[in-house]
Amino acid sequence: MDDFHLVIITGMSGAGKTQVCRHMEDLGYFCVDNLPPMFIPKFVELCAHSAGRVNKVVLVVDMRSREFFDALIHVVEQMDQENQPYDMVFMEASDATIIRRYKETRRRHPMAPSSRISDGIAKERERLAPIRNRATHIIDTTELKKSELKDKVLRLFGNCQGEQMxxxxxxxxxxxxxxxxxxxxxxxxxxxxxxxxxxxxxxxxxxxxxxxxxxxxxxxxxxxxxxxxxxxxxxxxxxxxxxxxxxxxxxxxxxxxxxxxxxxxxxxxxxxxxxxxxxxxxxxxxxxxxxxxxxx
Structure with a gap:
C-alpha cells in the first residue's frame, strides 16, 4: 500500500467535481463517481490486493442524503485512526456562481429538489462544514476558467506524481x-x-x-x-x-x-x-x- 494514492473529491454541488474527476483520469487515476461512502473501505481493500494494477484512485462523493454525509464522516475518521493516507479535495464556489450554473443546466439541486436552489445551497454548506475542515485541498472555482482548473489539478496531482506527457x-x-x-x-x-x-x-x-x-x-x-x-x-x-x-x-x-x-x-x-x-x-x-x- 506504500505506493497507493487515494484522492476523495467532494464539496458543493455544481462546484466542479466532475471536471476535476475528468482531469484526474487524464493523469492516470482510476476514477469512481458517486461511490457510497460506506463502500470506500472495502473498495480500498480490493485495490490493495490488485497487485499494483490499481494504485491511483479517485473517489467522487456527493452529499445526496444525510446517510451519505454521516457515512463519509465515519469513514474519514476511521482512515485517520488507521493512518491510511489520502488526499481530500473540497470543491466550492460562490452561491451566485452555483445558482447560475444550475439555471444554465436546468437541473434541480439535490438538497432542494422541490424548493429554491438557494435553499439547497444553504443546507449543503452547513452540512459539509465538518468535511471542509478536514480537506487537504480546497478549490474555489468561482473565478476559475476551465484551463485554470486543469492547471491547478496538474500542479496538485500531476507533476508531483511523476506524470509525463x-x-x-x-x-x-x-x-x-x-x-x-x-x-x-x-x-x-x-x-x-x-x-x-x-x-x-x-x-x-x-x-x-x-x-x-x-x-x-x-x-x-x-x-x-x-x-x-x-x-x-x-x-x-x-x-x-x-x-x-x-x-x-x-x-x-x-x-x-x-x-x-x-x-x-x-x-x-x-x-x-x-x-x-x-x-x-x-x-x-x-x-x-x-x-x-x-x-x-
Missing amino acids: NITVVSFGFKFGMPLDADMVFDVRFLPNPFYIDALRHKSGAVPSVAEYIAKWPVTQQFLEKLDDMVDFLVPQYIKEGKSQLVLAVGCTGGMHRSVYIAKHLFEFLKARGYGANIEHRDLMKNDVHEHPRQE
Missing part, C-alpha cells in the same frame, strides 16, 4: 489524408524524394540506403537542425501548460520514404531527451514496400 510521432502520406488527431503537422514534401531512384523506390525510409539518400542533402540537414531546436523548445512548454498527450505528424506524398525517415529521427530525438514517445507509420503498408521496419 505522452508523445506520439506519426508518419503519413498526404494522398491518404492528414491524421485527424494531429497537434502539429510537418510537411516534408520539399525534401529530395527517393521514389525517383529505382533502387530505392520500393524501400521504406527506415531502410539504411534510403535514409542515407535523404540525409545526405544539405536541405535535410538544415531542416533537422531547425526541427530539433523547435521541438526542444516546444515540448517543455506543452508540459508546463498541462497537455497530457501530443501527436506530432510528419507527412510526405505517400507516407513511405521522407516522412518515415523524419518521423524516425524525431522519435529517436525525443527518446534521447527522456520523453515518453511512441512512433507509428500510418500509411507505410498502403504502399508497395519490399523492406519495412517493425512498428516501435
Whole structure:
C-alpha cells in the first residue's frame, strides 16, 4: 500500500467535481463517481490486493442524503485512526456562481429538489462544514476558467506524481489524408524524394540506403537542425501548460520514404531527451514496400 494514492473529491454541488474527476483520469487515476461512502473501505481493500494494477484512485462523493454525509464522516475518521493516507479535495464556489450554473443546466439541486436552489445551497454548506475542515485541498472555482482548473489539478496531482506527457510521432502520406488527431503537422514534401531512384523506390525510409539518400542533402540537414531546436523548445512548454498527450505528424506524398525517415529521427530525438514517445507509420503498408521496419 506504500505506493497507493487515494484522492476523495467532494464539496458543493455544481462546484466542479466532475471536471476535476475528468482531469484526474487524464493523469492516470482510476476514477469512481458517486461511490457510497460506506463502500470506500472495502473498495480500498480490493485495490490493495490488485497487485499494483490499481494504485491511483479517485473517489467522487456527493452529499445526496444525510446517510451519505454521516457515512463519509465515519469513514474519514476511521482512515485517520488507521493512518491510511489520502488526499481530500473540497470543491466550492460562490452561491451566485452555483445558482447560475444550475439555471444554465436546468437541473434541480439535490438538497432542494422541490424548493429554491438557494435553499439547497444553504443546507449543503452547513452540512459539509465538518468535511471542509478536514480537506487537504480546497478549490474555489468561482473565478476559475476551465484551463485554470486543469492547471491547478496538474500542479496538485500531476507533476508531483511523476506524470509525463505522452508523445506520439506519426508518419503519413498526404494522398491518404492528414491524421485527424494531429497537434502539429510537418510537411516534408520539399525534401529530395527517393521514389525517383529505382533502387530505392520500393524501400521504406527506415531502410539504411534510403535514409542515407535523404540525409545526405544539405536541405535535410538544415531542416533537422531547425526541427530539433523547435521541438526542444516546444515540448517543455506543452508540459508546463498541462497537455497530457501530443501527436506530432510528419507527412510526405505517400507516407513511405521522407516522412518515415523524419518521423524516425524525431522519435529517436525525443527518446534521447527522456520523453515518453511512441512512433507509428500510418500509411507505410498502403504502399508497395519490399523492406519495412517493425512498428516501435
